[in-house]
Amino acid sequence: MEYSKKTDIKWQEKWKENNVYKFDINSDKEKLYCLEMFSYPSGAKLHLGHWFNYAPADSFARFKKMEGYNVFHPMGFDAFGLPAENYAIKTGIHPEESTKKNIKAMKHQLEEMGGSYDWNYTVETCMPDYYKWTQWIFIQLYKAGLAYKKEAPVNWCDSCKTVLANEQVINGKCERCGSEIKRRKLAQWFFKITKYAEELLQDLDKLDWPESTKKVQVNWIGKSEGSEIVFKCENNKEITVFTTRPDTLNGVTYVVLAPESKLVQEITTEEYKENVKNYIEQTSKLSEIERLSTEKEKTGVFTGAYAINPINNEKVPIWIADYVLEDYGTGAVMAVPAHDERDYEFASKYGLPIKQVVNKEDIDDIELPFTEKGILINSGKYDGLSSEEAKKQITEDLALKGEGRKTVNYRLKDWLVSRQRYWGAPIPIIYCDKCGVVPVPEEDLPVLLPHNVEFKPDGESPLKKSKEFMNCTCPKCGGKATREADTLDTFVCSSWYELRYPDCKNDKEAFSKDIVNKMNPVDVYVGGKEHAAMHLIYARFMTKALRDLGYLDFDEPFKKLIHQGMILGPDGNKMSKSKGNTVSPEEYIDEYGSDVFRMYIMFGFDYRQGGPWNEKGIEAMVRYFTRIEKIIEDTNELKKTETDIEKIEDKEKELLRVKNQTIKAMTEDIDDFRFNTAIARSMELSNKINEYMKGSEINKKILVETVEILIILLEPLAPHFAEEQWQRLGKKDFVYNQKWPNVSEEELKGGKKDIPIQVNGKLKCCVTVNAELNEKEILELIKKDPKVIKIHEDNEVIKEIYVPGRIYNIVTKKK
RNA sequence: GCAGAUGUGGCGGAAUUGGUAGACGCACAGGACUUAAAAUCCUGCGAGGGUUAAACCUCGUGCCGGUUCGAUUCCGGCCAUCUGCACCA
Numbered sequence: 089m090e091y092s093k094k095t096d097i098k099w100q101e102k103w104k105e106n107n108v109y110k111f112d113i114n115s116d117k118e119k120l121y122c123l124e125m126f127s128y129p130s131g132a133k134l135h136l137g138h139w140f141n142y143a144p145a146d147s148f149a150r151f152k153k154m155e156g157y158n159v160f161h162p163m164g165f166d167a168f169g170l171p172a173e174n175y176a177i178k179t180g181i182h183p184e185e186s187t188k189k190n191i192k193a194m195k196h197q198l199e200e201m202g203g204s205y206d207w208n209y210t211v212e213t214c215m216p217d218y219y220k221w222t223q224w225i226f227i228q229l230y231k232a233g234l235a236y237k238k239e240a241p242v243n244w245c246d247s248c249k250t251v252l253a254n255e256q257v258i259n260g261k262c263e264r265c266g267s268e269i270k271r272r273k274l275a276q277w278f279f280k281i282t283k284y285a286e287e288l289l290q291d292l293d294k295l296d297w298p299e300s301t302k303k304v305q306v307n308w309i310g311k312s313e314g315s316e317i318v319f320k321c322e323n324n325k326e327i328t329v330f331t332t333r334p335d336t337l338n339g340v341t342y343v344v345l346a347p348e349s350k351l352v353q354e355i356t357t358e359e360y361k362e363n364v365k366n367y368i369e370q371t372s373k374l375s376e377i378e379r380l381s382t383e384k385e386k387t388g389v390f391t392g393a394y395a396i397n398p399i400n401n402e403k404v405p406i407w408i409a410d411y412v413l414e415d416y417g418t419g420a421v422m423a424v425p426a427h428d429e430r431d432y433e434f435a436s437k438y439g440l441p442i443k444q445v446v447n448k449e450d451i452d453d454i455e456l457p458f459t460e461k462g463i464l465i466n467s468g469k470y471d472g473l474s475s476e477e478a479k480k481q482i483t484e485d486l487a488l489k490g491e492g493r494k495t496v497n498y499r500l501k502d503w504l505v506s507r508q509r510y511w512g513a514p515i516p517i518i519y520c521d522k523c524g525v526v527p528v529p530e531e532d533l534p535v536l537l538p539h540n541v542e543f544k545p546d547g548e549s550p551l552k553k554s555k556e557f558m559n560c561t562c563p564k565c566g567g568k569a570t571r572e573a574d575t576l577d578t579f580v581c582s583s584w585y586e587l588r589y590p591d592c593k594n595d596k597e598a599f600s601k602d603i604v605n606k607m608n609p610v611d612v613y614v615g616g617k618e619h620a621a622m623h624l625i626y627a628r629f630m631t632k633a634l635r636d637l638g639y640l641d642f643d644e645p646f647k648k649l650i651h652q653g654m655i656l657g658p659d660g661n662k663m664s665k666s667k668g669n670t671v672s673p674e675e676y677i678d679e680y681g682s683d684v685f686r687m688y689i690m691f692g693f694d695y696r697q698g699g700p701w702n703e704k705g706i707e708a709m710v711r712y713f714t715r716i717e718k719i720i721e722d723t724n725e726l727k728k729t730e731t732d733i734e735k736i737e738d739k740e741k742e743l744l745r746v747k748n749q750t751i752k753a754m755t756e757d758i759d760d761f762r763f764n765t766a767i768a769r770s771m772e773l774s775n776k777i778n779e780y781m782k783g784s785e786i787n788k789k790i791l792v793e794t795v796e797i798l799i800i801l802l803e804p805l806a807p808h809f810a811e812e813q814w815q816r817l818g819k820k821d822f823v824y825n826q827k828w829p830n831v832s833e834e835e836l837k838g839g840k841k842d843i844p845i846q847v848n849g850k851l852k853c854c855v856t857v858n859a860e861l862n863e864k865e866i867l868e869l870i871k872k873d874p875k876v877i878k879i880h881e882d883n884e885v886i887k888e889i890y891v892p893g894r895i896y897n898i899v900t901k902k903k
Numbered sequence: 904g905c906a907g908a909u910g911u912g913g914c915g916g917a918a919u920u921g922g923u924a925g926a927c928g929c930a931c932a933g934g935a936c937u938u939a940a941a942a943u944c945c946u947g948c949g950a951g952g953g954u955u956a957a958a959c960c961u962c963g964u965g966c967c968g969g970u971u972c973g974a975u976u977c978c979g980g981c982c983a984u985c986u987g988c989a990c991c992a
Contacts, residue, residue, distance in 0.1 A: 300907050300987095307906070310991065331992060344992090386990080411990050421992045429904095430990055499991055620987075654986090662986095691928075692915055697908095705915065705929055712928090714943090765917065768927035775927095844923040849973035851923055889972055895922045899972045 089714045091809050093681045099808045100199055108822055111206040113590065113607070117158035121607055122149045123586055123646075125615030125623070126164045126211070129190035130171040134197045136655050136663065136689075136701065137616075139673050143686045144652070144695055144763050145614040146203050150804035151758045153204070154828040160607060162589040163198060163205045165191050167214035169578045170253060173511040177544055183511040184539065187214055201682050202807045204824075211588050213581035218588065219513035220534035221598035222581050225630070226505075227516055227527045228637055234280045237525070240504055241348075244272040250545035251508040271372050276506035277515060277574070281629045285309055285498040287643075288628055296648040304620040310499025315483045316418065317492040319343055319395035319404075325354050327395055327406070330417030330497055334486075335478035336424040337399045338467040339445035341435065343406045344388065344421045346414040347371045355406060357392030364389055364408065371410045386411050386434045397422075398491040399482060400468065409434060417497050425457065432457035446475060503626060505577045510543035510550035512575030520562035520569040529563050535571070549573040582623055583630040586610050586645055604640050613646035616654070624649075650761055653698025655689075660700045671701045683806035684709045690763035690805060712771065713809060716798070719777055720816050723795045726781075726788060733787050739780060740787050744835040746776040747794045752831045754801055767805060773798055792817075800826050843870060846897040847879060855896075863892035870896050 103109060124145045127138055134142075142163075149161040172183040179186075191212060198205065211218050229235040243252040245262040252262060252269065262269060281288075289309045292302045314332035321327060327343055345352055347368045356364045367389040388409030395406050411430055412421050425435035425442040435442055446462045448454050461475035470478050486492025506515065514535045516528035528535055538557045543550040551557055552573040562569040584598070590607035591599040609631075624646070631645040656662055657669025664670070676685045688709045693699050750773040757766035777794060780786070796817060803810040803823045814823035842854035843866060855873045857866050867890055870876055876898075879885075883900035890896050 303907065304987070307988075312991070314992080329992080333992080411992095413991070416991050418992095423992085428992070430992075433990095497991080618987080656985095660985090694916070697916095699915075702915070702929095708928060711943095718943095764915090765927080768917075771927055842923070846922085846973070849922090849971090854923070887972075889922095891922060891973095894919095895973085897922080897972055 089684075089710050090717055091681055091683065091713050091812060093678060095812050096200065096202065096681050096683070096808045099811045100202070102811075103822075103824075106822070108824060109204045109206050111160055111162075111209060112158065113160075113603070115158040117156060119160060119607060120152050120157035120612070121160045121586075121590075121610045122152060122612045123162070123589075123610045123614070125613070125619065126166050126582070126585065127194065128166045128169060128171070129187055129194055130169075130175075132190050132193040134194060134201070134673065136671050136673055139201065139685070140655050140689055140693075140698065141615065141652050142198065142203060143201055143682075144690050144761065145650075146201070147686070147690065147763065147804040148612070148614075148758060148761060150204050150807060150824065151828065154800075154803065154824070154826065155755075156827065159204075160209070160590065161204060161206075162209040162211075162592075163203065163207075164211035164585065164589065165194070165213065166578065166582050166585075167191065167212050168219075168512045168575075168581055170509070170511070173509060173543060176511070182539070183543075184214070200677065202686070204807070209589050209592055211585050211592055213513075213578070213585065214511075216534045216536060217595065218592075219537075219581065221588065222513045222576065222584070223516040223528070223533050223535060224530060224598055225584060225634070226576065226580070227530065227533075228639075229279060229633060230517075230527050232633070232637055234283065234633055235277060235505075236280065237275055237277050239273045240276050240278075241271040241273050242276075242508070244270045246270060248545050274506075274508070276504055277517075277572075278502040278504055279580075279629070279633075281503045281626070282498060282500055284629050284632050285311070285500045286496075287632060288500075288625065291628075291643055295644060295646070297646075298617075298649065298651060301617060301620045301624070301649065301651065305625055308500060308621045308625060312497050312499075314495060314497060315479070315486075315492055316495045317422065317486060318398060318490075319422070320398070321355055321393055321395050321406070323355065323393075325351060327351060327355075327420050328418045329420045329422045330495070331422055333424065333427065333475075333479070334482045334492070335461075335464060335470075335473075335475040336427045336445055337397065337422070337482055338464075338470070339424040339426050339443045340397050340402075340404055340422045341425060341441040341443055342404050342423045343395045344412045344423055344434075345391075345406065345408045346412040346419040347408045347410055348414040349408070349419045351420070352391065352408055355391055355393040360390060360392035364391055367408065386430065386437065388434065388438065390438075398486055398489065405440070407438075415501055416499065427457055427459055429457055429459060503577075503579075503629070505580050506574040507577055508549040508573075509575050510537075510541055512578060513537070513581060514551065514557075515572040515574050515576055517572040518560060518562060518569045519572065520565060520567060522567055523562055523564040523569075526562060526564050526569070532563070537575075551575070579622060579626050583626040584634070586613075586627070587631075587634070587640070598639070601639060601641075605642070608640070609642050609644055610646045612648045612650065614650045614652060617651040620651075651696060653694065653696050655693070655698050656700045658701050663701075671703075676703075676706065680706065680710060681808070683809040684713060687712070687767060687806050691767040693764065695761045695763055712774075713806075715778070716774060716802075716809075716813065719774060719781070719795060719798075720813050722781055723792060724816065724818075726786065727792065729788075731788075733785050734789070735785070735787060736790070739783060740790050741835075741838050743776060743780045743790060743794055744832075745837075745839055746773055747797055748831050748836045750801065751797065751829050752836075755828070755831075758804060763805065770798065770801055770805075773801075797829050799823060800829060843893070844895050845870070845873075845876060845879070846895060847883070848899055849897060852879065866893060867896075 124142055149159050153159040167187050172187050175186055176183045213219060226235060245252055245267060247265045247267040248262055261267065289311055292305060312332050314330055315334040316328050316330055317334065319327045352364065386409060388407045391406045391408060393406045394403045397404055423431040425431040426444040427446055442456060444456060445464060445466045446458060447465045448462045464470045464473045464478050470481060473481060483492055483494050514537055516533060516535045518526045518528060520526055538554045541550050541554045558570050560569050560571055587599050587604055587608060591603045594600060627645045632643060634640050635643060659669050661667055661669060673685060688706045692705045750769050753769040754766045799810050799813045800823060810823050837860055839859045840856050841859045842856050844851055845853050845855060853875045855870050857869050879898055886899045886901055888898050
């Protein structure tokens with residue numbers, strides 16, 4: 089193989105010199121915005137996962153460009169976040185320094201990969217010219233009432249004196265020091281994503297996304313229809329519960345509050361105060377993960393108080409238990425042990441009564457808990473109604489008394505965006521003793537992240553320790569004020585970056601409305617399915633919010649979504665440093681050049697599937713490259729010869745036919761991210777060319793044309809290699825600038841095909857026919873075929889099924 | 904526990920979406936070239952039976968059933984692996 093890393097470098101330089109990947113936003117061609125999820129610069133090197141995401145997606149973008157689209161294919165970096173900060177805590181290297189270094193290195197590696205990016209369009213979320221606008225968006229949301237502050241629990245490590253992310257909590261313990269995590273309440277900022285719950289759910293129908301990802305979002309949004317029902321307490325307090333099963337209201341034997349609920353303090357009787365206090369303390373020690381674990385047995389305590397069931401005036405005890413969550417529904421549950429698994433388990437443990445009120449239609453003796461719908465019993469005037477009828481009737485009856493109503497609940501929670509961290513965009517809010525919460529005026533943005541800050545954890549948000557940062561004057565009254573010390577969740581930065589790319593140098597606004605409406609939404613978005621819930625729902629929310637604020641005119645950020653699969657370690661497990669099964673692309677690139685590697689990862693795996701790494705096939709790709717180089721060499725030799733044959737006979741027709749079949753198949757395959765079969769098709773064409781060249785009397789014109797097509801078809805997949813071969817063919821321009829070939833229906837015609845003949849669905853023989861014949865003519869040939877006649881003679885034929893041009897099945901009576 | 908995905912030769916993976924199962928490649932075996940090896944080229948390659956060789960026959964897409972002239976594909980029930988989510992009232 090002549091091709092090597094040197095070839096890559098040569099072409100990378102030429103591309104740069106000639107500005108080959110320059111994007112022209114004013115082009116007349118139809119735009120196609122093709123985007124890969126940008127990467128987090130946590131290490132200095134692209135790993136195999138990056139390659140598997142970016143290289144094939146780049147091939148897709150190249151293919152679309154050659155097809156004639158004005159392809160917009162930018163790349164950037166999601167540069168704020170925890171790992172850089174942790175790295176800094178460990179090594180003392182400032183996050184800004186390590187991040188910038190990593191970005192530089194990764195950018196270089198993306199060039200080495202052969203990425204067709206125009207680096208004039210890029211974003212780095214940690215740069216003030218980007219996070220200025222992240223802050224600006226925060227302020228717009230705040231002004232629109234979509235950003236608000238409330239108390240929420242965080243994971244707190246007492247010995248590290250710091251807040252931990254969920255992922256830093258391992259089995260309820262701090263990943264760093266191993267001490268127990270406590271839950272502590274802090275006032276934090278939220279985005280009101282719940283306001284968009286219904287639209288986020290409905291609009292999924294509009295999207296060309298994998299069904300499984302849509303389902304994840306449906307689940308995440310978690311719409312459930314039910315009723316809110318009011319239980320009065322003895323001291324005139326009220327408990328409102330949410331239930332999806334109002335039909336079981338007569339079966340309520342107790343009511344449960346979340347331990348955090350404010351009502352708990354108000355209703356607990358003197359006698360039980362101590363118990364309740366202890367229980368709440370105990371629960372607060374548990375991390376959320378621990379508390380929600382199914383392994384754990386349910387616990388709870390009695391408050392001493394009672395509530396009145398509005399449907400039958402029964403007095404039921406009020407408990408608190410950690411299986412009830414403060415922030416779902418109303419934070420209170422009516423417990424129906426006979427018809428709910430959790431309530432049943434809890435009631436059994438604490439000896440609470442279990443009252444059956446729903447029965448299965450035809451069975452008397454059912455096992456409890458019975459959670460399906462059925463017919464009501466033990467429910468007074470509602471006896472005999474179906475669950476559905478009873479739901480409606482009971483809710484209506486309660487509504488008349490003002491003690492209940494129909495309602496819809498979503499599992500989706502508002503998005504907590506405060507982080508008690510250093511390496512993030514400062515939240516642009518000022519606190520003034522006189523004026524209260526004051527957003528930073530837009531002309532004062534960005535609120536710069538100070539460089540010299542002690543970011544080692546010691547119990548306070550790092551920014552609080554910087555006096556220069558914290559102390560400021562109130563924009564309203566000019567008095568002394570302090571800044572918000574928390575930074576924004578990095579998901580905020582990544583929830584709008586696709587809007588910034590097309591207008592990334594704009595210093596007057598986040599993006600021009602005209603440009604964003606012209607270039608967005610993203611037409612094809614490629615990235616891992618681990619983002620199915622968070623990033624992909626946050627970005628959808630942000631688009632809708634900005635639309636309602638008038639900054640853009642579309643509803644969804646990403647029209648089509650593709651998830652690449654995951655490349656696992658050779659042992660079949662997820663690659664991780666701790667398992668020692670990581671594979672570095674670098675050594676392969678150095679040895680073989682990036683195109684061999686690109687082609688191999690595309691050929692050896694199903695793009696959507698991934699699979700365990702296996703380097704066996706990589707040598708095969710070297711062989712394929714060598715064969716193509718040989719074809720070019722032989723073609724050039726042949727060009728020098730004087731003989732001129734213009735005949736077009738069967739051999740030539742077949743070559744042309746295969747050429748067109750290949751064009752057709754590769755067009756469809758790459759369009760659908762089926763790179764493995766696309767490469768297989770290119771191999772078929774090269775095999776056919778080889779076969780043709782071995783013959784005598786070669787039609788030079790047809791051969792050369794076909795070889796040129798092969799190289800054009802390879803451009804998206806192996807860009808450096810294809811340029812090199814194109815040049816060897818004596819071409820002066822870039823193969824990247826060639827037009828993707830069209831299929832010639834004329835040349836596709838001809839050839840022979842086999843029509844399989846089945847007897848009772850089993851293949852017996854084939855009838856070979858001319859492919860051009862129409863259905864009827866083929867049928868006549870089949871009927872005349874001696875093999876078919878023989879089958880008729882030997883069997884009692886019941887019927888015959890002809891799938892035109894496909895298959896012929898003869899059904900016979902069984903002997 | 905719930906949800907989703909996947910299961911096809913020795914291996915990676917194809918199969919026009921209900922119509923010749925195993926494209927393309929790897930590995931392997933035999934042959935050619937070579938003093939030899941490597942590289943390259945040609946041939947074979949699901950399993951079992953059968954034949955001097957063919958022809959041919961049977962089985963075969965995780966397992967068990969169903970629908971159909973025909974099922975890798977659709978339906979029902981299991982099993983295994985992977986990935987998400989976590990008591991959602």
